[in-house]
Amino acid sequence: MFPWLLLALSVCAHASTGVSPAVSPTVPPRHMDSVLDILDALESPSRGGTPGAAAALGRDLGICSTPGCRAVLGEPPGTLERPPALTPGQWQLLTELLRHDPATPELGAVLAPDGSTVALGPLLAGIEVGLRSGGFGRPLPTLDPPADPLLAVTIAEVLGTSFLLAQGSDNNVTALGPGGCWDDVENPQNYTLRGPPSPVPDPVAIGAMDGVVLGARLARGPLPVAELLRGYYGTGNGSEAGRPPSSYRRRDFGALAGQGRLEKEVEAVLGVLRTLSPTPEFLRDVGTQEVAAVAHRAAREFNERYVECPAIMPRCLWDARPYRGTPALLQPPLGSVFLHHTLEPARPCRTFSACTRAMRDMQRFHQDTRGWDDIGYSFVVGSDGYLYEGRGWHWVGAHTKGYNTQGFGIGIVGDFTATLPDPDTLALVRDELLPCAVRSGHVRPDFTLHGHRQLGHTDCPGNALFQEIQSWPGFQGTRAPELR
Template sequence: MFPWLLLALSICAHPGTAVSPTVPPRHMDSVLDILDALESPARGGSPGAAAALVRRLGVCSTPGCRAVLGGPLGTPERPPALTPGQWQLLTELLHHDPATPELGAVLAPDGSTVALGPLLAGIEAGLRSGGFERPLPTLDPPADPLLAVTITEALGTSFLLAQGSDHNATALGPGGCWDDVENPQNYTLRGPPSPVPDPVAIGAMDGAVLGARLARGPLPVTELLRGYYGTGNGSEVGRPPSSYRRRNFGALAGQGRLEKEVAAVLELLRTLSPTSELLRDVGTQGVAAVAHRAAREFSERYVECPAIMPRCLWGARPYRGTPDPLQPPLGSVFLHHTLEPSRPCQTFSACAHAMREMQRFHQDTRGWDDIGYSFVVGSDGYLYEGRGWHWVGAHTKGYNTQGFGVGIVGDFTATLPDPDTLALVRDELLPCAVRFGHIRPDFILRGHRQLGHTDCPGNALFEEIQSWPGFQRTPVARGLRMEVKALPATPEPPALLKNYKWRAAPVLGGQQAAIPKGAPKGTGTRGGQEGTRPPLQQYLHSEDRRRRHGGSGARAALGAQDGAGDSSSQFGVIGKFTDYPFKSCVHIVNKDIGEPGLPMKPCRTLW
């Protein structure tokens, strides 16, 4: 045995040798246990003890926060109610270098990462506003004390520093990853840090929302936090209130109010040391410009746009091989339902499990490089990163390079996702994808069934999205646009149908489609050139028959049937034409997806 190992074993076994305490995981449950011990009379605690202790530990380390809540009153000793491990965790979370705010973060049950400092500062400000302990001071110049200790001081300072930087410094973000979501100990940012990384922004929003609640009347802090976040990794049946933080913070402090309060707190910092030096050469107009930019960018990133759970948080496997890059902005969004799992997921735990199962199926059974979708939408209020914004997916065969594939967890054949989930995609994801340059302003939204033989995204969801901005009602084959000039009241069999006009033209991504062989001649244009093309093979049949032969094998493919690959000979179903008043029943097929044995049948069903 190695000598150093013998020495280590002898030291560990020696009576009286100090042993490092067992530090609980950096999870909100650990914090709740600590606060519960501090405030529980049965364990030697008392109401209000937690707020006083965290202030003494340095929850307020900035001039504005100290002007509101006061500074530390001396270094405290470990309360008897806490174990050595709990005490070590609490001091590490609250008494860390201000330049590394991510060290003060914990993983919450809803999957978000929360900085403890602004959260607890907001709770104390709310308690004191509600008459618990001594009242808050009146600030001069006036500023909202709750917003000052949670978000506006950090936000204004961050944008002020970024404005004066010669290195084009970032003022918001980034997010990060935990080493283990089941036993989180280390959190690492995924890019250059700013004074307001994602955990600080989330903790600030939660602190403001909960502080406003406490200002209306006191509640036990542990009870408040447990009801807000839930417990565990979101193992409850329903969606926790914390997942609505963006909406609730936006109602509390919309962009206009946030801008006003950032300007107010900057004027307050002008009177305090050492921030007065930072504002010495910044006039009133400069403060207003900083406040306007800070409020706008914060609202866009953290209020108006949905939170995206990165792959590292849901436990993704590595990508197999080398992903192909996309070329944004893209022109299309393709909507899917996952079909399996058939039930919507409403918690982080359930949604993360669904993501892992879908990735396992796509990689191990389908043989794809990764989960097929670009993003997946849970009913827990979050988007889950699949292939993401930058890499080609495997979601809509023939169109993967031309758009993003978005899947919603559940089977939406007969029922719809809940209204909040629909709004997340329609009112948040799509506008924000345009705003940040991922898709074009004139993007086209389609359901998967319009571009392949599948019932995806389910009848109920497909009917719903037809009223959404960007939806293109007419299904088209890639590279082929067909115009029917006129049809008789009772359509003849295809062999006799001659009165039509077709045109092959770029439809998606500027790609042309191959034309199947063997049908009546038609005139058309290609690339602006007139000419005679080989006739199209046509089958005319009823919508019901088309749906029966279209297949519903997507159930085995978790909603991503025909997701991988690219084929210029893949054709869809031509839908309702401008000059065709009857029910859509023209079906362009070829040997790849055609139905050569299908009897030709005229379509007489009116719309």
């Protein structure tokens, strides 16, 4: 009962809207909840969403537009009509999400309840491979040379292609990123990338990781797709149910496809592309050793950026006010990291909506009550699995009086006088943020870590947290020298 659900979506990737030009349907927001509503409609017999209707639209068709993905999931269908289970607006949303020009990957993205932005194409491709691997739908083909179909359709092909194209360009072209901003997180309609797009901007990377994680789950046993996605992402921006599984995507993807395996699969899928007719132009003059080198670099850089480093929610996603005045530039790499707790809010935030609200409250307090130019911290750590950008990597903060130009101020949301943040939040700072800051050149390898209380008259970051960080790498046990 499950493949028809994905295959109805598969058809949408290459079908016309079925809506007269004179009609202007109400198009739902570009939010994962809208996708869940569509899946619910396709499942509902009362709205005509039967397996038979989906089969009539092409049960065995895929959602791919690239040669390698089509080799796995099949050629796209021709023009098809809107399924009766979907409203014209829902149908238009899906066709816009899945039929966009590859040069505009931002048009294929939706905002998830956890605050991440997810490209729908690689997510659904991974889910379809998972269903077919689990015995639902026709068997997957055997690729030659052997390649993992799940990684091929989600990340390996686009990652290898991106790095080959970047290598062959005369310009300073990047192969990964950038991220972007939504016009309104409550009613997202337009997503704008914050720089020139690569074939693997952040939403594509996130959608691919989610496609791998969920595809692997479905290969072990069936679940209704709507139920699977709802449980993975949580429901709605207003949900306070707690940290969703999607916030662990980097860890879970790394466990399934670490750097070594990803490198192998990028090299393998580029080998598959060589066997297709016609061979893609970007591979014609590339030797096997060069392909191996590209695969190595692609896997290493993807792993460093999207697996080993934590996700940072930009200011636009928590609806930050503008900086007041003219910010002063930092001069990296800096030698110190100063750890704080926010005290207020006193309770850790465990969802995107709770953490964004905490960020706005802190910024309002810092600007309106303290009279500062902006929120004081460089970054704020939620217990939802994400960092939130404050002053960021480039601008002098207002977190540790007398030392703001010497280091970054990291605040963890909550009061940690008597209790600690949960282990995952501690690990996010200790094992991900700090090593990533060193690798990226923002912090010196010999940096020192201080609790705020060592640099001023305060109990921050709380007794429990201060005791905890004394065992962390870089902790400086004595009070820092006064600056003169």
